[in-house]
Amino acid sequence: MHYPIFDFGMFGPSTLIAVVAIIHVTIAQFAVGAGIATPWLESRALRRNDQVMLAFLGRYARFLILLSFVAGAVTGVGIWFVVGLISPETISLLLRQFVWGWATEWVFFLVEIISGYVYYFYWGKLDPKTHVKVGWIYAASAWGSLLIINGILTFMLTPGEWIATGSFWDGWMNPTAWPSLVLRTISSLSLAGLFIAVVANMQKGMSTDERRHVINEGSIFLVPLALMIPVSLWYFAVAPSTASRLVVGGAVAMSLFFAFGILASTLIGVYAYWGLLKNKRSVHLETALLLTGIALIATGSMEYVREGIRKPYTVYHYMYANGLTIDEIKSINQNGFFASPPLVAYDRDHRQMTAVERGRIIYDVQCLRCHAIDGYNAIRPLVENWTTEMIRDNTRQLHRLRGFMPPFAGTAADLEDLVAFLSTLRTDKWNEIHRTLEEEEK
Amino acid sequence: MIGGHDPMAMPAPPEIMISLLGLTFVLHITVLGLLFASLWARAGAEWGKAGVYDSLRVHRAGVVGFSMTITLGVPPLLFVQILYGKYFYTSSISIGFPWLAVVGYLLVGFYALYWTQWSWMRNKGPSVSGKLFWLIAVGSVLAIGYTYSWNHLKSLSPTPWNHGVSHLSVVHRLLGYFGGALISSGAWVSWFGKYWRSDRAVPKGSAWASLFGGLCLLIWAVTSEHATSGAFQFGRELLLIGGALAIVAGGMGIALHRTELSRWLLTAAAPLGILGLLVQREAYRLETMRAYYDPFTVPTRTQWSTLIMFGLSLVIGLAVLIWLLAQIRRTRQVAKSQA
Numbered sequence: 001m002h003y004p005i006f007d008f009g010m011f012g013p014s015t016l017i018a019v020v021a022i023i024h025v026t027i028a029q030f031a032v033g034a035g036i037a038t039p040w041l042e043s044r045a046l047r048r049n050d051q052v053m054l055a056f057l058g059r060y061a062r063f064l065i066l067l068s069f070v071a072g073a074v075t076g077v078g079i080w081f082v083v084g085l086i087s088p089e090t091i092s093l094l095l096r097q098f099v100w101g102w103a104t105e106w107v108f109f110l111v112e113i114i115s116g117y118v119y120y121f122y123w124g125k126l127d128p129k130t131h132v133k134v135g136w137i138y139a140a141s142a143w144g145s146l147l148i149i150n151g152i153l154t155f156m157l158t159p160g161e162w163i164a165t166g167s168f169w170d171g172w173m174n175p176t177a178w179p180s181l182v183l184r185t186i187s188s189l190s191l192a193g194l195f196i197a198v199v200a201n202m203q204k205g206m207s208t209d210e211r212r213h214v215i216n217e218g219s220i221f222l223v224p225l226a227l228m229i230p231v232s233l234w235y236f237a238v239a240p241s242t243a244s245r246l247v248v249g250g251a252v253a254m255s256l257f258f259a260f261g262i263l264a265s266t267l268i269g270v271y272a273y274w275g276l277l278k279n280k281r282s283v284h285l286e287t288a289l290l291l292t293g294i295a296l297i298a299t300g301s302m303e304y305v306r307e308g309i310r311k312p313y314t315v316y317h318y319m320y321a322n323g324l325t326i327d328e329i330k331s332i333n334q335n336g337f338f339a340s341p342p343l344v345a346y347d348r349d350h351r352q353m354t355a356v357e358r359g360r361i362i363y364d365v366q367c368l369r370c371h372a373i374d375g376y377n378a379i380r381p382l383v384e385n386w387t388t389e390m391i392r393d394n395t396r397q398l399h400r401l402r403g404f405m406p407p408f409a410g411t412a413a414d415l416e417d418l419v420a421f422l423s424t425l426r427t428d429k430w431n432e433i434h435r436t437l438e439e440e441e442k
Numbered sequence: 443m444i445g446g447h448d449p450m451a452m453p454a455p456p457e458i459m460i461s462l463l464g465l466t467f468v469l470h471i472t473v474l475g476l477l478f479a480s481l482w483a484r485a486g487a488e489w490g491k492a493g494v495y496d497s498l499r500v501h502r503a504g505v506v507g508f509s510m511t512i513t514l515g516v517p518p519l520l521f522v523q524i525l526y527g528k529y530f531y532t533s534s535i536s537i538g539f540p541w542l543a544v545v546g547y548l549l550v551g552f553y554a555l556y557w558t559q560w561s562w563m564r565n566k567g568p569s570v571s572g573k574l575f576w577l578i579a580v581g582s583v584l585a586i587g588y589t590y591s592w593n594h595l596k597s598l599s600p601t602p603w604n605h606g607v608s609h610l611s612v613v614h615r616l617l618g619y620f621g622g623a624l625i626s627s628g629a630w631v632s633w634f635g636k637y638w639r640s641d642r643a644v645p646k647g648s649a650w651a652s653l654f655g656g657l658c659l660l661i662w663a664v665t666s667e668h669a670t671s672g673a674f675q676f677g678r679e680l681l682l683i684g685g686a687l688a689i690v691a692g693g694m695g696i697a698l699h700r701t702e703l704s705r706w707l708l709t710a711a712a713p714l715g716i717l718g719l720l721v722q723r724e725a726y727r728l729e730t731m732r733a734y735y736d737p738f739t740v741p742t743r744t745q746w747s748t749l750i751m752f753g754l755s756l757v758i759g760l761a762v763l764i765w766l767l768a769q770i771r772r773t774r775q776v777a778k779s780q781a
Contacts, residue, residue, distance in 0.1 A: 002528065006535045020545070069509045070552040077516060078545035081534070084523075085542065088531035095523050096450035100748035103462075106517055107752070107759040113513050117506055118766050126773050134769070137762060168748045 003323075005364045006085045010375025013086040020082050021307075022300040024075035026191065028146070029184060029299070031068035033192030034060070035112070035142035037221050038119075039135025044217075046128050052210045053217060060199050061120045069113055086369055089323035090156075090314040097162075098152050101172060105148040112141040146184060148172075154180045157239060157310050163317055179235035186224045186231065187299060190268065193221030194292045201285035212282035219276035225269025228262055240316060242403060243309035251404060254308045261301035264294050311404035320406035322366050329409040337362055337414040359421025362414060366406070373425065380425045385433075392419045451743035456525065458749075459737070463521035464720050470514040471619070471716045475626025477511050477555075477583065479634075479651070480504015482627065484558055484576055486647055488568045500634060501559050508552050525737050526597060526727075533596035537589070544589050551582030591615045594723075598730045618666065618681070618722075621658025622715045625688045628652035629712040632695075632705040649695025652708050656688030659715050667726060674729060677722030684715030 008016060038057055045053035083091045095102065115138040119131070126134065151172035155162065162171035196218030200211045236244045247258045268291060275281045283291065312320055319325050324332070332339075338350040338358070350358055363379075371379040383391055396415060399407040408415060452459070483500035523530055534541045554575045561572040595607045595615065628651035635648060663681035691707035694700040728736070 003531055004535045006538055016542075066556070070512065071549060073509065073512050073516075074545055074548045074552075077512070077519070077548075078542075080519070080523075081542055081545055084531050084534050085538065088527070088535070092523070092527045092531065093450055095520065095527070096453055098748075099453045099520065099524055100745055100752040102520055103517065103752045104748075104755045106513075106520070107755045109516075110513055111759045111762050113509060114763055115766060118770065122770065122773065125777070126769060130769050130773075134766065137766070141762075166743075168745055 003088045005368055007364075007368060008086075008372065010372055010378070012372045012376035012378070013082075013369055015376050017079075017082050017086065018300075018304065018307075020075055020078045022296075022303055024072065024079055025303055026296055026299050027068050027072040027075060029188040030191040030195060031064065031072050031112075032142045032146050032185070033188030033190065033221065034064045034068075034195065035116075035135075035139040036189065037192040037196070037218065038064070039132050039139055041217060042135055043132045046132070052206075052213055056200060056203065056206070056210075056214045058120075058123045059203055060196065061116075061123065063195070063199050065116055065120050069116060073109070073113075087314060087321075087323050089325075090319060093315065093319065094152060094156075097166075097171060098155075098168065101148050101152060101168065105145050108141045108145040108148065112138055112145060115141060143185070146188070147181065150181045150184055151177045153306075156313075156315050157243060157306070159316055159318060175238040176235055179231055179238065182231050183228070183235060183302075186227060187265075187302075189221040190225045190265070190295060191292075191299075193218050193272065194268075194288065194295050196221075197283050197288035198285070198292055201283070201288050208282070212280065215282055215288075216276055216280050219272045222269055222272030223277065225265045226273065228265040228269070232262055239309065243316075246309045246311075246404065247305060251308065254305055257301040257308075258305045261298045261305065264298040264301075268295060268298075308404070312399065312406040322369050322406055324366070324406070324409055329407060332409040332414075333411065337365075337410040337417075355417045355420035356424055358414075358417040359419070362410065362418045363421055366409060366418075379422070380427075383422050384426050385430045386426075388419060388423050391422050392416075395419065395422070451741045452737070453524065453743065453745045454749055455742055455744060456737040456740070459521050459525050460724060463518055463525065464724065466514060466517035466521065467720055468713070468716050470511065470518055471622055471719070472626050472712070473507055473510045473514050474623045475628075475712065476507030476630050477504050478623045478627035479631045480507060480555065481576070481580055481583065482647060482651060483631070484555075487562065488558075488573050488576055500631060501562075503630075503634070505552075505556055505559065508555055512548060512552075526731075526735075529597040529600075529731070529735065530593070532600075533593050536596060537593055540589055541593060544586055547582040547585045547589075551579050551586065554578035554582065587616055587619065588612060591619070598727060600734060614662075614665070617658050618662030618719055621655045621660075621662060621685065622712075622719050624651050624655030624658065625684065625708065625715050626655075626712045628655060628688070628692070629705075629708045632701075632708050635701075636705065646696070648708070649692045649704065651692075652688045652695065652704075652711070653692025655715075656685045656692060656711065659685035659688065659718075663718070666722070673721055673725035677718050677720070677725055680714050680718030680721060682718075684711045684713075684718050687711035688715065 006013075038061060041053060042057050044050070045057070080091060115134055118126075119134045119138055122131065122134070151174070154176040155171045155174050158174045158176045159171055160174040161167070162174070197215045200206065200214040200218070203211075206214075236247065246254045249255055271291075276283070310316060314321055314323075317326070320329070350361075353361075367379060371377055371382075374380050386394070392415065394401055395408050395418060398405045408418070410418070480501050480503060483504070487501075558572050558575040558579060561569050561575060565572065591612045592607060592609075595612060628648040631648040631651070659681055663678050663685060666678075687707050688711035691704045691711055694707065695704040
């Protein structure tokens with residue numbers, strides 16, 4: 001209500017958020033996983049005097065820095081940018097409530113970046129023992145960063161006692177925080193393992209046996225993927241039942257994405273154990289890229305599910321996806337939508353507007369953040385073949401009809417305004433059909 | 443026009459927030475100087491006669507500087523959102539896609555800068571692709587600066603977000619920040635010169651950057667908005683002193699070859715200039731916005747336990763960074779003694 005609304009046009013805001021978030025999550029989790037994998041493999045290689053692995057790890061560290069130190073950081077800030085445009089209320093809430101969490105996370109990130117540069121630039125220059133220590137500092141700070149962000153992200157689905165107390169700790173140590181942390185750590189390690197296979201295959205000057213050796217050693221990090229199913233069960237056991245229901249049939253797309261994500265992850269884990277660890281097989285570049293591609297899609301699927309099951313809220317039981325809080329909706333229902341005019345209508349008198357004009361404003365505030373008029377997740381295909389009565393009835397009971405939709409906020413008059421606007425979205429073809437049907441009925 | 447206070451209380455007294463905003467902003471602009479140094483050193487290598495040795499050293503530092511600039515740019519962005527969230531979000535939304543494009547500029551800029559170095563190494567000297575990537579990197583950095591300034595100016599009052607801000611005023615504002623970063627770049631390179639090249643401790647580029655940066659800063663200080671009292675005036679005085687010192691340092695480096703004195707003058711000019719920019723910016727923002735928004739009147743609910751957590755993490759983080767620097771120093775000493 002208190003911000004202008006940004007219209008993303010036909011692409012729809014959710015597409016942009018999804019793209020930026022998936023890229024960021026993948027890179028950031030790779031940075032965490034690779035941070036743990038590299039010093040672990042380095043100390044193991046030093047113990048065994050494994051020069052092949054040591055030479056490989058130097059190149060792998062370079063890949064890590066080039067990919068994660070800028071792309072990871074920028075896409076992380078990119079999420080702020082995108083969410084700030086789409087849902088400033090949500091980002092404002094998350095920043096104000098967790099500002100010292102974000103600031104602490106930044107300290108972890110700063111240590112991560114500097115220790116990562118020292119680790120890479122002083123490879124072969126620092127004494128091996130100190131170098132491994134620097135690697136572990138990088139790992140600890142990267143994982144610490146994940147620990148904090150994970151608590152804030154899971155807060156959005158399960159704010160727990162925070163609703164009553166408003167306390168940072170109640171919000172951050174929420175019910176889904178721990179299973180989610182385990183899931184993300186598993187995912188991070190697996191991405192590190194997969195990228196070891198990719199980087200090893202892209203290195204020039206390595207023999208087939210050397211590649212096989214490096215890939216087999218790195219595959220240990222893929223094995224925890226086999227735990228995805230039990231940890232996911234733990235996650236859904238503590239998630240709100242209404243959210244869990246969406247995954248087990250409440251929303252077909254969500255069920256399919258979840259099934260794909262969980263099965264793909266588990267299968268990669270099983271393959272890593274039998275193929276790479278036990279039977280010491282190798283993978284070619286094409287196979288490594290294929291496995292990484294599947295893992296990326298699985299990561300994207302799981303992120304989609306994480307975002308999806310939270311609907312219709314951005315912060316469960318507190319703020320809806322359109323930025324309106326439960327209390328605000330109560331107030332609007334009582335006093336009317338224009339009793340406290342939204343910013344988008346600040347210089348206009350709503351009484352002077354037509355019903356369609358008022359309806360458009362209501363639409364912009366309550367619907368546009370998820371539904372473009374045309375394009376991705378558009379409103380027109382949903383309403384173009386509805387009669388006026390259907391639009392009215394469905395909108396009035398939206399949250400009952402579709403559990404993942406927020407309730408309509410407004411009085412009966414406001415509803416009529418929105419119905420008037422939505423009715424204009426019907427195409428000529430459907431208007432013609434409706435006229436014919438009405439005439440036939442007469 | 444813009445709705446009431448944010449429903450969430452301010453998580454700490456505004457004095458703490460503004461101090462942290464200021465501190466992290468100074469660090470951000472200081473490291474931005476490293477990126478600037480890399481850009482002009484590379485221009486010297488691609489188009490001029492600067493030695494490969496110089497430019498590659500500075501360039502490598504610039505690549506690190508770019509990612510550090512991004513990392514150190516995060517906290518000021520965080521604290522701005524806490525302090526001025528409603529205005530910041532509103533102006534961001536009013537800019538829309540160009541604001542989002544900053545994410546793209548950052549990515550393109552960094553990888554173009556990295557590619558410039560790679561191109562130099564592959565071609566063992568200047569090349570068309572090197573020049574092209576340099577231009578892309580410079581364009582990206584300028585675009586980022588422009589967009590940030592644009593958003594900042596729009597966020598200063600409830601009207602510009604609706605009616606627009608003149609592009610000339612954005613460019614004008616950029617002049618000051620360009621000057622500050624340029625002086626900082628000169629200071630960085632002068633210390634690199636001492637560290638790596640004992641024969642000629644202040645490279646010529648450093649002195650020219652200082653001179654040009656000082657001029658930019660002075661022009662900005664004289665021609666910027668004319669509030670003449672309190673902290674705003676103090677900020678302007680800092681800018682004038684910083685700009686004048688930078689010009690003197692530049693002149694000494696170019697004409698008199700007083701390298702040691704020039705380096706120290708530059709080292710004083712850079713923080714003074716950046717501090718001046720900071721004081722002026724915050725004083726002007728508070729003064730301009732006071733009629734309709736004052737962060738000092740917003741309800742505050744200090745989150746002490748997490749503030750202490752942040753403080754502790756900062757102390758531990760700094761201790762770790764000091765330990766890392768000590769390891770680097772020890773390694774260098776060992777290598778030197780072995781040599």
